Amino acid sequence: MLNYAKFILEKVSFDPQLFEKELLKHLSELIVEEVIELKNWCYENFGQKHAMVLNRCFA
Incomplete structure (x- = not known):
């Protein structure tokens, strides 16, 4: 499942919205x-592009 994710x-x-939806x-x-x-x-891969999304999802 991890590789698929x-x-x-x-x-x-x-x-960004679709990225957040899929990440969650x-x-x-x-x-x-x-x-x-x-x-x-x-x-590592999206830290600069989607920092706000990542911070929200992994908070």
Whole structure:
């Protein structure tokens, strides 16, 4: 599921609202270890583009 979440987030990263919607959906489906890994990956790949969205979702 983690790899699928990364794949989808890359595809929707052009739209902040869609990115947030998909991120929240995948966060509810992942186990704690996967959420931590996804958080780190998101900040590495989208930290500058979607910082506000990431801060909201991972707060």
